[in-house]
Amino acid sequence: MIEARLNDKVDFIVLLARSLQRCGAAAHHLERALSSAGKGLGLGNQYLAFPTGLVASFNSGEDHRSIVVRFKPGAIDLSKLSKIDEAADEVLAGRLTLKEGMVRIEEINKQGDDYHWILQIIAYALASAGFVTALKGSLLDMLVAGIIGVVIGALDVFGRRFAIHEQLFAGGAACLATIAVNVLHRYLPSLTPDLVILAAIVVLLPGLTLIIAFVELSTRNLIAGTARLAGATGDLLKLVFTIAITKKLMLNTTAFTAGAGATAVAPWVEVLGVGGLAIGFIILFKVRPKHVFSSFIVSILAYTASRFGSERLGTELSFFATGALVAIISNSIAKLLLRPSLITLLPGIILIVPGSIGYRGMTSMFQNNVMDTVQTSFSVMIIAISLVAGLFFGNAVVPPRRSL
Helix, strand or coil, rough: CCCHHHHHHHHHHHHHHHHHHHHCCHHHHHHHHHHHHHCCCEEEEEEEEEEEEEEEEEEEEEEEEEEEEEEECCCCHHHHHHHHHHHHHHCCCCCCCCHHHHHHHHHHHHCCCCCHHHHHHHHHHHHHHHHHHCCCCHHHHHHHHHHHHHHHHHHHHHHHHCCCCCHHHHHHHHHHHHHHHHHHHHCCCCCCCCHHHHHHHHHHHHHHHHHHHHHHCCCHHHHHHHHHHHHHHHHHHHHHHHHHHHHCCCCCCCCCCCCCCCHCCHHHHHHHHHHHHHHHHHHHHHCCCCHHHHHHHHHHHHHHHHHHHHHHHHHHHHHHHHHHHHHHHHHHHHHHHCCHHHHHHHHHHHCCCCHHHHHHHHHHCCCCHHHHHHHHHHHHHHCCCCHEEEEHHHHHHHCCCCCC
């Protein structure tokens, strides 16, 4: 009887782990969430989480059990993460039995997206067009990036039904964007090719993965952090290699250019563009509709703090201050509304992560520009460390309500 109860609790923990990992929970968040749940169920428990697996040990009295679980890397889904968090709370509070909780979580896992597929495609366009304004591009750059974003979004939405989609989507999207931009550039000379390519694939850049990797390394989750850092580097290399090869085949050797200078959009257009960028990522992160407003406000505050802070405080201090601000606000909202802080934290930092700088560094490497490669890579490291330090400082000022 005791062993059966232990198995029921372990089965619940394993289902919770699989579900949270599928929603994109980082290793340190996952370990703390599972540890809290295990203690709530009266279990002694230890965990070693990494992006593709979990090793766990449980004991209840004289009964012990160890498990090894293999995961498939998940994508961020803040809607299901929030619902799963609520279901786990119900179980730990005794309002649901273990079996009822498992049924509830399984139902959440089977639910469709909160946003219609059309909105998901539009989100790609909003993110791509909005990113152009952040890089001081022109209205033409915005229009072309938005159109290519629609095509890439459609490829993602309709390609998910095929098993090969996961392996080919990122490379295929980068190749498509490069071909489209270089063909259009022949008829639209004022177009800024590399800026538009970067904006078109901004959703695919592993900037957030890079930040999560540094957080995991900083929290002594060395296996998870190293694996995630290697994965982010591999994803970035795949994108840059695809773009470089495609440009080579099209006999295009144009170097990377950051902006369009005199043709940059007006400030009011930048405001609208950044708003669209924030909304695009909120939809792509699948934030629950009732949480959209708070996520949007935090995103805009983060971008504004980074945008104007860098002019007065310098890059390092600006990112530190922005990370601290986002963590403090997110943790405060989480405590007030009794929900995971990740709901506002991830949309808040995605607008300022150094994914585009990493792309430029890799591009310089393929152009045999060693000094630019070293300089931009070092800049990515400094920005990532500053942002992570700010997040830790913010968590120290206003501690998270709990693990997520």
